[in-house]
Amino acid sequence: MSSMAISNQTIESFKKMFSEGKRFDGRSLTDSRELKIEYNVSNKAEGSARVKLGKTEVVAGIKLQVGAPYPDSPNKGNLMVSGDLLPIASPRVEMGPPQFTAIEIPRLVDRAIRESSMIHLDKLVITPGEKVWTVIIDIYPINDDGNLIDAATIAATAALHNAKLPALDENGKIDYHAPSTGKLPLREGIAPITVSFFKLGNSIIIDPTREEEEACDVRVSWGVSIWNGKHVINSCQKSGAEIFSASELEHMMKILPNKFNELSEKLKSYL
Amino acid sequence: MIQRNSGRKADELRPMSAKVGVVPNADGSAMFSFGDTVAIAAVYGPRQLHPQHMQDPSTGILRVNYDLLSFSVYDRKKPGPSRRSQEISKVTQWALEPVLDLKEFPNTVIDVQIYILQADAGTRTAGINAASLALAHAGIPMKNLVCSVALGKLDQDIVADLDKSEEDFEGGEGPTDFPIAKIGTGNDFSLLQLDGKIQPERVKEIISLADVTCKQIYEVQKKALKEAFQ
Numbered sequence: 121m122s123s124m125a126i127s128n129q130t131i132e133s134f135k136k137m138f139s140e141g142k143r144f145d146g147r148s149l150t151d152s153r154e155l156k157i158e159y160n161v162s163n164k165a166e167g168s169a170r171v172k173l174g175k176t177e178v179v180a181g182i183k184l185q186v187g188a189p190y191p192d193s194p195n196k197g198n199l200m201v202s203g204d205l206l207p208i209a210s211p212r213v214e215m216g217p218p219q220f221t222a223i224e225i226p227r228l229v230d231r232a233i234r235e236s237s238m239i240h241l242d243k244l245v246i247t248p249g250e251k252v253w254t255v256i257i258d259i260y261p262i263n264d265d266g267n268l269i270d271a272a273t274i275a276a277t278a279a280l281h282n283a284k285l286p287a288l289d290e291n292g293k294i295d296y297h298a299p300s301t302g303k304l305p306l307r308e309g310i311a312p313i314t315v316s317f318f319k320l321g322n323s324i325i326i327d328p329t330r331e332e333e334e335a336c337d338v339r340v341s342w343g344v345s346i347w348n349g350k351h352v353i354n355s356c357q358k359s360g361a362e363i364f365s366a367s368e369l370e371h372m373m374k375i376l377p378n379k380f381n382e383l384s385e386k387l388k389s390y391l
Numbered sequence: 392m393i394q395r396n397s398g399r400k401a402d403e404l405r406p407m408s409a410k411v412g413v414v415p416n417a418d419g420s421a422m423f424s425f426g427d428t429v430a431i432a433a434v435y436g437p438r439q440l441h442p443q444h445m446q447d448p449s450t451g452i453l454r455v456n457y458d459l460l461s462f463s464v465y466d467r468k469k470p471g472p473s474r475r476s477q478e479i480s481k482v483t484q485w486a487l488e489p490v491l492d493l494k495e496f497p498n499t500v501i502d503v504q505i506y507i508l509q510a511d512a513g514t515r516t517a518g519i520n521a522a523s524l525a526l527a528h529a530g531i532p533m534k535n536l537v538c539s540v541a542l543g544k545l546d547q548d549i550v551a552d553l554d555k556s557e558e559d560f561e562g563g564e565g566p567t568d569f570p571i572a573k574i575g576t577g578n579d580f581s582l583l584q585l586d587g588k589i590q591p592e593r594v595k596e597i598i599s600l601a602d603v604t605c606k607q608i609y610e611v612q613k614k615a616l617k618e619a620f621q
Contacts, residue, residue, distance in 0.1 A: 220481055223474050231586045338485075340583055347564070347588055356569075356585035359481075361488035363579035366598045373591040 126334040131320070134335040138323035145329070150375060152327040152383065155274070157390040159282045167283025167304065171275040173327065175265035180275035181258050182283040182304070186294060189245070189252040197244025197252045201230035201276070203259030210264035210330070221268070224359065226259060228269055228314065229276050231355035232343025233257070236312040239280065240305035251292065253285070255304070266330040269341050273314035274387055280304060281311070281391045311387055312345040312354060315379050317372050324368060326379065338362035340372070344380045351377045393545045396556050397426075404540065404552045404604055409520070409615035411528045419529025421615065423521035425540075425552055427511035432521035434529040437499035451496030455484040457505040457518050464510050479515045480505075486519050486572040486582035487526065490534045501531065512555040513541040516570050519582065524612055528619060535575035536612050538605040539582055542569045542597050544589050549596045551604050564588045569597055573605045 141149055153174030161168040167182035180203075189196060205222040207213045233239065244253040257279065259272045287298035318328050318336040328336060338360030342353050353376070358364065364372075392401060399405070405426030414420035417433035424430070440446045457480045459468045472480075483505065493501070503525065505518040519539035527533055543553045546563030553568060560566040567587025571580055580601075589597075 220477070223477055224481075227474060227478055235586045235588065344591075351591055352564075352588040353585060353591055353594070354588060356583055357482070358580070358583035359485065361485050363489050363574060363581050364583065366578040366580070369580065369583075369598060370595060373594045376591045 126331065130331070131335045134332060135321045135323070138320055138325060143325070143332070149323060149325045150379065152379075155383065155386045157274070157278050157387070159278070165279075166286060167279045167281070169275050169278035169282055170262075171271050171278065173267060173271045173274075174329065175263060176261075176267060176271050177263040178259060178261045178268060178271040178275045180260075180272070180279040182279050183256045183258070184283070184286060184294075184304075185254045185256065186246065186251055186288070186292065187254045189249065193241075194249040195245055196241040197239075198254040199230070199234055199239060199241065199257075200254060201226040201233065201257045201259070203272070205264075206260055209261040212264070224357070225269055225272050228341055228343070228355060228357055229257065229259060229273050232273050232312045232314050232345075233276055233280070235343070235354035236310050236345035237347070238277070238306055238310040238312055238345065240307055243305035246288070246292070255280075255283075264330055266328045266333040267316060270314045270316050270327065273312060273343065274383070277311050277313065277387065278390060280306060310345050310347070311384060311391065312343055313380055313383050313387065314341050314343045314355075315376055315383070316341040319362065319364065319368070324371065336360075338364070340364060342372070342376060344376060351380060393548050393550075395545075395550065397554065401548055401550045402600055402603060404607060405554065407608065407611045409524060409611050411524055411615050411619035417525070417529070419525045419527070419531070421521045421524035421528055423517050423524065423612075425513050425517050426554060427509055428507070428513050428517045429509040430505060430507050430514060430517035430521040432503060432505045432518060432525040434501060434503055434522075434525045434531070436501040436529075437496040437531070438502075440498060440500040446498040448497050449494065451493040451499040451501060453484050453488055453491060453493060453501050453503065455480045455487070455503045455505065455522070457483055457507075457515065459507045459510055459514065463507045479518075482582055482584060483515060483519055483522065486539065487522060487537055489579070489581045490523075490537055490574055491526070492532060492534070495532065501526075510555075512553055512558045513570070515539075516541050516572070519572050520608060520612060524615060527616055535577070536609060537572050537574060537581060538576070538608040538612065539570065539572035540601070540604045540608060542571060542600050542604070543567045544569070544587065544593070549593065549600060551600055571597070571601050573601060576602075576606050576609050
């Protein structure tokens with residue numbers, strides 16, 4: 121039964137409850153669920169993290185490869201974010217060609233991480249113009265109880281903080297048995313987080329469960345970090361066939377810095 | 392204020408042009424350009440949706456395909472869909488859907504095809520403007536036109552309609568690309584995307600710039616439609 125589409129009646133009850141500022145689990149519309157982070161999901165990865173946001177669980181792993189730089193950035197390492205929505209995570213996911221969400225999550229995480237300048241890509245050069253490190257972040261939801269994108273960004277940020285550079289042998293190949301040569305070079309104090317707002321009727325909520333998320337009409341995700349001591353938005357995407365009004369945007373901009381600070385504090389206690 | 396390569400003022404759009412009826416076979420079609428960025432769009436439908444199991448008796452569906460033609464950029468773009476083009480197709484669909492009443496056309500599909508002939512940044516927004524015109528040209532009932540533009544920030548300055556050289560700007564806080572779409576000249580946003588670095592408190596400047604620029608785009612679209620039906 122869990123794979124059935126959400127009923128109109130459920131949507132109507134959510135709409136009524138949200139308009140009264142209430143949720144089934146007792147949270148306010150802008151409360152997040154409990155955030156927990158663990159490391160070392162795989163000792164074969166250069167870094168990895170498991171993030172739980174309530175019952176939503178996402179794992180992220182970092183792999184590093186030696187490769188050629190992109191022609192337009194010969195003296196910078198590369199960043200790639202990929203991942204998939206696996207059928208393990210939800211009765212909604214089926215085997216087969218990737219659903220759009222499976223493409224969207226890595227692209228949103230990529231923009232949030234890349235534009236925050238968190239990774240010192242210019243310190244990932246092995247031979248200038250020839251050989252650089254490619255940082256690959258792979259993200260897999262293990263249990264989808266809503267708000268995958270926010271959990272995925274935290275998982276990526278945490279895994280990057282946990283990542284170490286592998287040693288190279290005399291031929292320039294990675295030697296996994298030699299001790300690491302240090303941590304992945306990251307900029308001090310930058311730990312991007314995504315805050316997504318979901319709208320149903322006229323109500324806007326944060327961190328929905330899967331059922332709440334399915335009831336909502338539209339989402340907008342904001343990737344936020346700190347740059348020169350100030351909050352900056354690094355990425356944004358509206359998903360869904362509904363609109364956000366100018367006043368709703370202004371409302372979100374007021375909540376965003378505080379929400380970032382709250383999540384950031386929790387995240388930093390694990391870094 | 393940063394000196395823009397083109398000599399434009401911060402809130403100045405590139406010269407726009409629009410033409411309706413550029414693909415005779417289509418039910419509706421249009422071209423829209425911002426400076427050197429040129430997009431064409433064609434609409435086929437509403438028509439019966441195949442495969443049949445995708446048909447929805449409660450509503451019609453909008454299907455959007457956006458892509459760059461291979462020669463529209465300096466380094467030839469490999470033909471066929473990419474993750475980027477799939478994402479842009481999807482956000483374009485979401486940008487257009489709020490003005491359509493698809494429930495009026497159960498079991499059908501409206502196909503929107505958008506191709507970029509020449510790219511100099513702002514391709515998705517030119518594509519949305521062209522698609523909005525093509526839907527109107529096809530006679531599909533619409534609540535309003537959709538007006539789209541890439542706003543942004545160069546270092547500290549809020550600017551409109553970044554070209555490629557501005558998207559690649561290095562220095563200060565770098566470039567921020569903030570493409571938006573609005574429903575006509577109202578206050579509702581149907582496309583919001585961003586990458587770069589912008590302070591949350593500066594988003595209201597983007598909102599007012601969207602207001603000014605979308606009005607100009609709306610006028611260009613309206614003129615193109617009137618010319619087609621004269």
